[in-house]
Amino acid sequence: MSTDVAPALAPAELDQAAPRRIMIGSELYSRIVEAYYDEAETLDALRFAEWTEWLAKDVRYTCPQRLTRSLKDQDKSIDRRVMHFDENHGTLSARVRRLRGNSAFAEDPPSRTRRLITNIRITEADEPGAYAVRSYFLLTRSRFENANLALMSGERRDIVRDLGDRFELASREIILDQAVLGMPNLAIFL
Amino acid sequence: MSTDVAPALAPAELDQAAPRRIMIGSELYSRIVEAYYDEAETLDALRFAEWTEWLAKDVRYTCPQRLTRSLKDQDKSIDRRVMHFDENHGTLSARVRRLRGNSAFAEDPPSRTRRLITNIRITEADEPGAYAVRSYFLLTRSRFENANLALMSGERRDIVRDLGDRFELASREIILDQAVLGMPNLAIFL
Amino acid sequence: MSTDVAPALAPAELDQAAPRRIMIGSELYSRIVEAYYDEAETLDALRFAEWTEWLAKDVRYTCPQRLTRSLKDQDKSIDRRVMHFDENHGTLSARVRRLRGNSAFAEDPPSRTRRLITNIRITEADEPGAYAVRSYFLLTRSRFENANLALMSGERRDIVRDLGDRFELASREIILDQAVLGMPNLAIFL
Amino acid sequence: MLTRTTPTLSDGTPIEDLVRPATREVELRVLSDREIYELEMERVFGKTWLLLGHASEIPNAGDFVMRDMGNDSVIVARDRDGSIHVSLNVCPHRGMRVCLADAGNTPVHKCIYHGWAFKPNGEFVGSPVAEEKMHGEILPKSELGLRKARVHIYAGLIFATWNIEGPSFDEFLGDMKWYYDMIFNRTKGGWEVLGPPQRFIVNANWKAAGEQSAADGFHTLTLHRWLDEMFGNGGSELTSTMYGVEVGSEHGHALRCQSLSKKFARAKDFDNGSMSIEERWNILPAPGCTPEMLDEVRANLTPEQMEQLMTNPPQVGGMFPNVLLACIYAPQPDGRILGSMALHTYIPRGPDKLEFVNWVFCESGTSQEDRDVMLKNTIFMLGTSGLVEQDDSDTWPHMTLSARGTQGRKATMKYQAINANPPPKNWRGPGLVYDGFTKDDTQWNWWMYWRELMLSAD
């Protein structure tokens, strides 16, 4: 449908026959939105153990790099070779375990964070009962006496599974907007 | 459900038996969201007198301080002793009265503001017909020729009452994310 | 209903008999929100040709200036004489044509952008089947190795037409919040 | 070769010319110049006594708060013996910040980088794997502690200085102590802090706030004109409050005293000699005090101070270099008059940035109910959202911007309104006393002391 220069920036599923859209306002859409707001609250309130409960056992959680590439090379502006995160349930759990120990100094004192979630778009995923959820986020992060909020924006491209009474996160790819991150670490989850 | 380190960062009501959730997508939820968008518009358009109409006569409006505290002392990271705002209907009305006079120089010329409201989560409050509304906000504030937007992010923890044809704000607690604010004053409402 | 100091900051339609509100949660509201999220995705993914498909042939697309004016002169804080954008379908198409050529250096390499859309409020417009859509946006823009996101916030005051299977943008006025913009150009669409 | 000890800036300007006694002018560049700022950090903030907080913020052994002396972070901690210590928050090992929290309690401050540990009094405890002596053998352990500042507790207020051999705190206050005592030292329990201070950044040079604190009464008439609009009765109430007595000092401290008989109808006979202290106190106790406190106040103050307090009490002012104090009457809707008691410090954060720190206080004997009222009153008027001070914090940045301009920095600030009146008859207090309409004398004294310090060798 489009001969635009940068198809690669589009989520992969758009290249195929369009999957069924979950309408905004539908009950399913609303339930998923609720799960996202709850996830944001959980992370912002430092309830990390609770957060891991929302991760599927087979979760894959990645954050590719962004490169500044010329317009004609835009398909290479997202680079999935060496990523900022490349995690599974085990490594995410280990990260949380560390945060709950006594010596996770990168986050002690903890950052004060806020994850504003917007632009949620949902389609059916290939797997039955699973949904592809794309959303935008703005993360604000405040540490110590710094009067400037550190910011990070981007898109999450997730697959969530409907477990009936709740959802679980089957995969997340975080597309950041910066080639050089403005924060000294990703000691927080996105 | 969670033995996490920082229960104090969670809104108080979470510590008790979970109150009934107002589903996203429900009519009630949508009506409340509408009230929040209208409130943001009212404030951003400097229609302060109109804003006071949305305040309950017994409104309580507070903004605690945030402190940088170690992880084990996270319950003390929100401090409600000396707050940035500690207001009732009378003091809020007086603030509006001042803004509409001729000499509220802190806001004359006025800031150009934008209150982006996201992550709205609603439960029933204890009082019948009242709802606990938690939302995130990003405030952008522009003054004079300054080309950098001043930013403030945080969470509002409100109680609103359903008056049938409209809602009123019974209480608001604003949880900011900074220990040292980046703005020279809170001559605006949050 | 208000004797506030700054009626001019209110969208024009508020000065007249209030038009019918499209309720949040209604199907129509949800469909329009979907269109806005899709538009944001289209622009952020650099699918500009696709974006022009959403523009009505008679589209008018403007971005007034903001001036720092004293409180009593707030009606002059939005100035529609010399604007930042003053476009129609022809000029917008030409802008897209340029972006898809080989020498649109202002955006080659392209900015990495994110348009967070919030606070969507909709009423019926005068024209049957058309709707007045006001929304807030936060634009983040990242170029080259710059580790600070450039930001722009504001309100879009749009008219969209319901074409049954999709909507088209009949007009857009972008109200920015800065008197002096913090970006070196508007080589992107808002 | 130019060095910091010459009294000349690198562009050839003699420092003494920045403040011009002949015409009572100050070059505006002092509000933006980085070189001047760096000198100030040495010669002003490195030399004077600085307010860091109040003993009631750290009541227990091991309690600490992290505070700032000029552009340096310090730990203010209470030791096991109850004594309060102020230490540079810089690890002697590799310079890591030792304390990372705004407040807390710990018997040992342990640096997270390599684990060097220090007592609340700053003494070095040791480094991990003691047998390996990772702190070496070049310096004895006694020289590996945190660098300690000299501390003085005045009426519960914690002051410190890097000027170890310099003037005592009492010398620093000088004659002004007579007046400060009326505020801080009047009750047995003394002041008590109501919570951690509000903190926020103002994009202004610290002196824009500093010079105002000492004591610019005149700006209230215009910048805070809303007070008249909202609380006045159509006339110009504010203008009448411009009359009073300003008390200053060669050290730049300043206070504004206001005649109770002129300010309050109920006090109209307070200074005609017809009423006893008791009678007057019961009608209108000192701001923040209650009638019950009279006995302890009398026990702490001299009769002359009591008389002053019942006629012309000091209400607002500053302490050089960066303290503002307010101890003002706060009339209530029910006719009672309570007080609003606050202290600010303006922490320099660069030539064009300051951190505004605002503590709110009450007398320790104040009832919980009155505390609540006083606190709300103070928040309403002062600090972050305070209706008075929000105007000030939006003003100082403009002055600083003016001072950045190449032509603007050549302009001057003028202090040419000179009070030529003698002190009021029967004035009981010491110091430099200026009677009548608020003029520029105390602010000028502030600048003259700044100049004196800036001209002193390191």
Next chain:
Amino acid sequence: MLTRTTPTLSDGTPIEDLVRPATREVELRVLSDREIYELEMERVFGKTWLLLGHASEIPNAGDFVMRDMGNDSVIVARDRDGSIHVSLNVCPHRGMRVCLADAGNTPVHKCIYHGWAFKPNGEFVGSPVAEEKMHGEILPKSELGLRKARVHIYAGLIFATWNIEGPSFDEFLGDMKWYYDMIFNRTKGGWEVLGPPQRFIVNANWKAAGEQSAADGFHTLTLHRWLDEMFGNGGSELTSTMYGVEVGSEHGHALRCQSLSKKFARAKDFDNGSMSIEERWNILPAPGCTPEMLDEVRANLTPEQMEQLMTNPPQVGGMFPNVLLACIYAPQPDGRILGSMALHTYIPRGPDKLEFVNWVFCESGTSQEDRDVMLKNTIFMLGTSGLVEQDDSDTWPHMTLSARGTQGRKATMKYQAINANPPPKNWRGPGLVYDGFTKDDTQWNWWMYWRELMLSAD
């Protein structure tokens, strides 16, 4: 001792070496060095005439706009007698910014801090509570006004300078006035501003924009190549527009004139002597003019200027130090050729930041319909979203970044493309005239004048 008046930077570099006549090179460090920037604020922006706006922005008594002269804010105000005044926007009392709005109307500018008041012409009116003489008695009221700049109105354009005794505006323009008059001074009503200027920040040294304005034709070929891609017919139209006549001045002003006969098919006979002024004007009036305006243009210009206008009109260029002007033909789909008329100033906001200010104009006699078209055209091409200038504003920051590098700052900008042609035959105008392909001469002149000013004592 180093002072600002020595012609040497603090690292020992002679200022004259920054611009090297022998090889026509300029050290790249001039685009990033703070010391050079500070000197420029004195020696360039403190000395030359600066464009601040247009009289039509403040048509009525009391109207004002707030503008910038270098890094100083000024008030541009119209007095009751219709005269226009430019005053430093710094309160003589304590340095507060007196005017806080971008524009407005007021008979009296009152400082919000302590209430000192000033007339639109800058004169001091008084301070509150007049009987207390809060402005003191050291200086007479006549010395307490806002500092006034010297003003010159040229064809409605408002210029000002701090150089009170320096060259007149006409001396400043010199020979170039003959050409500028053809643009600004040609009609009876003169130019009229279409609204307040667009303003935005570019993270670049002001000279990256300044040197380009005087008059870098060559970059269009590459940086604005999209013009060819979109409007060309597959050939290299742009290359042909590189030929023309550049006119320069020892004062750094520059203009590019283009042969109408080469540019427009309809004008192919314009310079063969076969057509009268009327005939040619009716076919192709000057950009922004209409056929009806001929009589007034003729009344304002000499026959030589008229001939120039009908053969080789100046279209783009600059005025030293920070003005770009465009007065170009804007062909319409309906075959008409209108004009796009704009002026920019590049306000220095630090060594690595400039504010781009873009005014759009029309002749005051232009119909509303044509105004709309011209304005839209201009917005499409120039300023914030302009398709041409958005490329420029993304380029200058890279140059400034290059100049920050320790090796990068040692590189040079080169102006070695030298025009060796004689002026075209029958050239009627004065100035330094360069015929043929656009070369580097006028830009080089710009730098030589910058050097001359930078070497002058304060």
Next chain:
Amino acid sequence: MLTRTTPTLSDGTPIEDLVRPATREVELRVLSDREIYELEMERVFGKTWLLLGHASEIPNAGDFVMRDMGNDSVIVARDRDGSIHVSLNVCPHRGMRVCLADAGNTPVHKCIYHGWAFKPNGEFVGSPVAEEKMHGEILPKSELGLRKARVHIYAGLIFATWNIEGPSFDEFLGDMKWYYDMIFNRTKGGWEVLGPPQRFIVNANWKAAGEQSAADGFHTLTLHRWLDEMFGNGGSELTSTMYGVEVGSEHGHALRCQSLSKKFARAKDFDNGSMSIEERWNILPAPGCTPEMLDEVRANLTPEQMEQLMTNPPQVGGMFPNVLLACIYAPQPDGRILGSMALHTYIPRGPDKLEFVNWVFCESGTSQEDRDVMLKNTIFMLGTSGLVEQDDSDTWPHMTLSARGTQGRKATMKYQAINANPPPKNWRGPGLVYDGFTKDDTQWNWWMYWRELMLSAD
């Protein structure tokens, strides 16, 4: 007159006093002072060899990456003949950045401003409209190329320097090459990069990271104590890893070697002479290697190096001035021990900012499956989200803040833990060898070399 070549800072401090050999102290101001930073850009980053990347990042002719040498952007490009060139990314025409993308492929780098074009080797190709000679005739084309740095490829690693006549890369490495070869130069294919480097900004002086890289073992015990908490068995495993052998150099390079027999149960007999190289290699190959690689490793290393690799292999360390290297054992849940191989550079971005650049590597002979595991392991521990290094990057900013304080900058960093042990018996390698608990010697060497460079004339 003060110039950059005098060994004195503008406040009169002799540069040599910043690092004090008598007490092994370094003044903390070196972490914040802008003047020192500017000098470093000349004398350190303008003089030493700098790591820019790896040849495997640009495998094909025309491939390029944009990288940084100190505060200068450079183009690292592969030419048609396969050779790799490093050129200053500053257009010789007007200073525009020529290359604007992080990576790509092009036979010609064309400046977007005026179209000057350059080959991958930096040579000037020409400017548009060749017949107009827009590059002038003052300089020959051979002098209009991009400024070229001197390049050395070491085991695929791309190094460059501006010091064209200075020491060779091998001289720069000196004795340390014996050890580095064991890491970088051991296999036939050598290292291979797994993708573009992670990049992020840390608000810290580059030396806070630099001095740690050379080689601060001790901080692991406290700052990375979580390793013990999570992976330890309740005892103090970490403390035992503090013992080993540190190898340093007068050029500031440093490596930490750890005894395999002490670290791994399976290797407990590795250094008692009872096992052959093959036996040991099969049990525990060098980190990142597989058993199959033994033959090629043997072919590349001397028997002494092989023995070192099987007893005390270097695992972490740095290369002066701004490189950290890790080539460590990564035990897997299945009992296998793979490797984690990474290089960082800390790019100076101002006195209080650095860019952390993190490349992850494997041996080119590593299987895809092992690559995946090694990469995930490394991301988990190092770089942006690495559980070890996230602590470091939150620490360095505090040191930099401390160094900004007026009192804080007078503090010192101390390197007083001195290793007095002789080298281990039978130690095979050259260099300065420190046996036992990790002490401060190699870091001190780092500072001494920094001092030597800072004292050298330009």
